[in-house]
Amino acid sequence: MQAPHRCLLLLLQLLLLSGTWADMEGSFTIRLLQTSTFQNTSFVDTEGLGLLEDIELGSLDKHTWNIHFHQPWVRPALPRSDWDTIENMIKIYLQKFNHLINEGAMQKDVPYPFVAQCVAGCEIYANRTSRAFAYVGYNGQDFLSFNIYNATWLLSQDTNLSRYVQAVLQNYTAFSELVDVLFNDTCIDDMEMLLHYGKAALERQELPMATVFARTPSPEQLLLVCRVTGFYPRPISVAWLRDGQEVPPGPALNTSAVLPNADLTYQLRSILAVAPRDGHSYACRVQHRSLGTRSLLIPWGNSEVVLIAGLGAGLLAAVAVAAITALWVWRRRKHQQMDESESRNSILSKGA
Structure with a gap:
């Protein structure tokens, strides 16, 4: 007692x-x-x-x-x-x-x-x-x-x-x-x-860090992987959105258990199997206490979008280089014309 x-x-x-x-x-x-x-x-x-x-x-x-x-x-x-x-x-x-x-x-x-x-x-x-x-x-x-x-x-x-x-x-x-x-x-x-x-x-809180990447196990299948790590405390919600709508549980969706990191934070992966070039947009949504009422949204762009974006950036760069080159050639020719004009004027003045 x-x-x-x-x-x-x-x-x-x-x-x-x-x-x-x-x-x-x-x-x-x-x-x-x-x-x-x-x-x-x-x-x-x-x-x-x-x-x-x-x-x-x-x-x-x-x-x-x-x-x-x-x-x-x-x-x-x-x-x-x-x-x-x-x-x-x-x-x-x-x-x-x-x-x-x-x-x-x-x-x-x-x-x-x-x-x-x-x-x-x-x-x-x-x-x-x-x-x-x-x-x-x-x-x-x-x-x-x-x-x-x-x-x-x-x-x-x-x-x-x-x-x-x-x-x-x-x-x-x-x-x-x-x-x-x-x-x-x-x-x-x-x-x-x-x-x-x-x-x-x-009450310690650590913000989650998330990345989205893809794997291609076969030409007919694309695996979208959302890796979330570095968060604390342990409870977290990770979901896939297809055209803005949450993908329901099913055989195409596989989310791992929450696993510990060496720095006393946690990690998990969520994998969604989709058909390549299916015409839909996908994004991984993460909700966690450290984010408050906000959500972390990481969109996935399919290969065509990335490729088009890459070509667009390359085309703009090429246009910029061409413009700079044309300007340099124009200025050089203008200076040459001015030098030639001054030279003729000098010869004429001496002859007079």
């Missing part, structure tokens, strides 16, 4: 920060990612990562299970005593988790090595409601999920192993209570503080 002064301090902080939360739109999620590789009954290699949206808050030292902070504002967001409590709860959780998984593996003769993964955390919404969640995976497959509301474990796959682990966890009430406190109480209670200290990082 929290000390009275700690509860009062938390209440005052939440009241002071309520304006910060009101100023921020949408929902926010904290996720703790755990990957435990069970090499044998005595050695487990565990990695952990904490995320606020897509911002890395910190990670676990795989040898000591201590927290390493990845952002300068994360540690000051909570008192040192709170971080010590969270760190101790995580260590107790991992010890119990490893023991239960190893016990189940030995009971069911599960071959080593194998991998257990967990995703857990909490989400808080704009109306200040919240939810917590916890999922367990086995060798890359969904295995179990934890119902926070009634503290029960649900099967994600129905196998002898999953039913056995479910029964063990359900009977081990102390472990379920630890998961409930860690993700349903601690996570949500500390969310406001993290949102306040991480406000600048969460």
